[in-house]
Amino acid sequence: MSEPSWSERVFGGFRKTSERLATNLTGVVGTAKLDDATLDDVEDALIMSDLGPSAAARIRAKLAEKRFGLQISANELKEAVAEEIATILRPVAKPLEITAFPRPQVILVIGVNGSGKTTTIAKLAHLFQEDDYSVMLAAGDTFRAAAIGQLATWADRISVPIVRGPEGGDPASIVFDAVKAATDRGTDALIVDTAGRLQNKRELMDELAKIRRVLGRLNPEAPHDVVLVLDATNGQNALSQIDVFKEVAGVTGLVMTKLDGTARGGVLVAAAEQYGLPIHAIGVGEKIDDLRPFDPDLVARVIAGVA
Numbered sequence: 194m195s196e197p198s199w200s201e202r203v204f205g206g207f208r209k210t211s212e213r214l215a216t217n218l219t220g221v222v223g224t225a226k227l228d229d230a231t232l233d234d235v236e237d238a239l240i241m242s243d244l245g246p247s248a249a250a251r252i253r254a255k256l257a258e259k260r261f262g263l264q265i266s267a268n269e270l271k272e273a274v275a276e277e278i279a280t281i282l283r284p285v286a287k288p289l290e291i292t293a294f295p296r297p298q299v300i301l302v303i304g305v306n307g308s309g310k311t312t313t314i315a316k317l318a319h320l321f322q323e324d325d326y327s328v329m330l331a332a333g334d335t336f337r338a339a340a341i342g343q344l345a346t347w348a349d350r351i352s353v354p355i356v357r358g359p360e361g362g363d364p365a366s367i368v369f370d371a372v373k374a375a376t377d378r379g380t381d382a383l384i385v386d387t388a389g390r391l392q393n394k395r396e397l398m399d400e401l402a403k404i405r406r407v408l409g410r411l412n413p414e415a416p417h418d419v420v421l422v423l424d425a426t427n428g429q430n431a432l433s434q435i436d437v438f439k440e441v442a443g444v445t446g447l448v449m450t451k452l453d454g455t456a457r458g459g460v461l462v463a464a465a466e467q468y469g470l471p472i473h474a475i476g477v478g479e480k481i482d483d484l485r486p487f488d489p490d491l492v493a494r495v496i497a498g499v500a
Contacts, residue, residue, distance in 0.1 A: 206477030210458035245463030275497035282489035304422035309450035315347035316484035331371035332357035428457035
């Protein structure tokens with residue numbers, strides 16, 4: 194039996210999201226005129242599917258502008274919703290590209306503990322390897338010994354070097370050593386794990402500020418990217434994480450994980466509408482190749498349940 198394609202994995206991963214939207218849309222239309230009452234129901238269905246009130250209102254307005262008073266079937270409605278979702282998502286679909294010169298491109302990866310951050314780092318490294326870039330990892334989350342060990346295990350599995358220190362060590366020192374090592378080796382990308390605790394926002398902010406200062410001494414352009422990893426199962430709570438980490442770390446882009454098995458994939462649309470931050474990649478599984486660049490048209494059709 195052949196492995197499912199990436200499209201099939203995305204459809205499978207978003208199945209609960211599309212089913213949730215389909216359930217919320219049930220009874221909205223059979224074949225009927227798209228009037229105010231029907232549009233209200235569509236908007237409510239989108240909000241209940243985690244697309245957020247702003248995106249839902251925008252989609253409602255576009256449907257009204259293009260189709261108000263016209264007959265519309267359930268399938269036509271799904272197609273129309275998919276197109277409007279894609280319109281929101283297309284501007285933020287931006288793969289994480291290695292363009293920095295001089296090398297390395299320094300990518301800080303941030304996110305709360307449990308978001309899939311460490312696994313995502315390994316998957317990003319694997320994506321870069323597939324494009325023939327050399328990669329190094331830095332275990333900057335010294336707050337948890339488990340994080341250091343997990344990243345080291347992944348580094349060994351995908352055959353990339355890692356710079357690490359002891360539990361409780363100074364993350365900025367590790368990052369300093371990693372940048373020097375990556376520079377000496379001519380490494381293309383240095384991906385840095387960072388602490389994910391938010392209980393003490395000031396402490397985390399100070400730690401990241403120190404890392405930035407150290408990086409600035411070695412390369413004024415670094416970090417080139419600050420990527421926030423979000424767990425899709427958190428739904429709308431993921432948006433509050435964007436708020437906090439934008440303030441704390443100056444987020445430049447997003448990766449959404451754990452889209453398989455959740456009914457809350459619509460939060461991707463809410464994040465795109467509310468923040469406009471680049472969405473670099475999405476993850477729909479635990480395997481090393483289950484993270485891929487974000488395809489807005491595919492995801493829009495999947496969320497809307499358009500096969």
